[in-house]
Amino acid sequence: MEFKNNKSDFNKCSSGFCCTKIENLCVTKGNQEILKDVNLHVHCGELTALIGANGAGKSTLLKAILGENEYSGSLTFVDGNKKMSRRPIIGYVPQKLDFDYSSPVSVLDVFACTQSNRPVYFSPDKKVKDVALRSLRKVQGENLINKRLGVLSGGELQRVLLSLALEPIPDILLLDEPVSGIDQNGLKLFYSIVSNLRENYDLSIILVSHDLNVVYDYADRVAFLNNKTIECVGKPEEVFSNKSVIDTFGLELNKKIDKIGRGGMR
Ligand SMILES: Nc1ncnc2c1ncn2[C@@H]1O[C@H](COP(=O)(O)OP(=O)(O)OP(=O)(O)O)[C@@H](O)[C@H]1O
Secondary structure (H helix, E strand, O other), rough: OOEOOOOOOOOOOEOOOEEEEEEEEEEEOOEEEEEEEEEEEEEOOOOEEEEEOOOOOHHHHHHHOOOOOOOEEEEEEOOOOEEEEEEEOOOOOOOOOOOOOOOOOEEEHHHHHHHHHOOOOOOOOOOHHHHHEEEEEHOOOHHHHHOOOOHHHHHHHHHHHHHHOOOOOOOEEEOOOOOOOOHHHHHHHHHHHHHHHHHOOOEEEEHHHHHHHHHHHHHHHEEEEEEOOEEEEOHHHHOOOOOHHHHHHHHHHHHHOOOOOOOOOO
8 A cells, every 4th residue: 555645656657558647736725725745646447536535625636637726736647658748638527417407409419519619500410420429339328329418317417428528538537426326227337337448448547436335346446535635545455444544434434344354355
């Protein structure tokens, strides 16, 4: 397990290929310091779950990565193969989308808006439709292309948002509580798709979730945000055994540890 500000791992990317490096990231709002010296490497082909108490700063960190929050420090995508660094291409799936459920806008219309400057009231050209179908196929959602957004189930809508986040394939995919309030089948389908995408496209993924079962089942690594910074990073079973993590999540985590067996599992 890596501990706070441990930089021993900093020049080492997964398999030597690529990763997104967050280094000494700080966010201040007004005169309130919200994040301080956040250091985290998100490796390609890995899902890193970001956990922390309410108000710990998880959304603030995602918004900083998205460029919506001003920050100091650096955010770099390092391609070990090409021996180059640049700003990462970011895909983002929010917790929910606020829109008018009676709107006539279809899934294809949303793709048309994001893929072309042509007004949506003209039929989208074939190229846009091909991109939409290709992207929806990745989330088992080809059948949704002509549906109105307002008639989609919660799980279908989140898969559509995931497909939009995959066009183009990002260097880093941010998932902010992407399936909260969605039934177990929808949740399992969503995360099995995410797991496959991670492998097939060698994606770096950051998942914010309060659901420790999801974190345990799907995360390769867990980063615990506490006291404005990343306090520890490691495999789920390592982080779940950390005293500070147990103090934060208490009973919920103890139940989880009892279920999976104390002292190392998987
Ligand atoms: N615009 C803002 N101005 C001042 N303080 C803010 C602002 N936005 C967020 N904060 C504060 O920053 C802290 C972190 O908030 P944030 O929403 O990032 O936490 P979180 O870990 O995502 O919480 P939750 O799990 O409840 O969603 C909170 O104390 C919040 O009140």
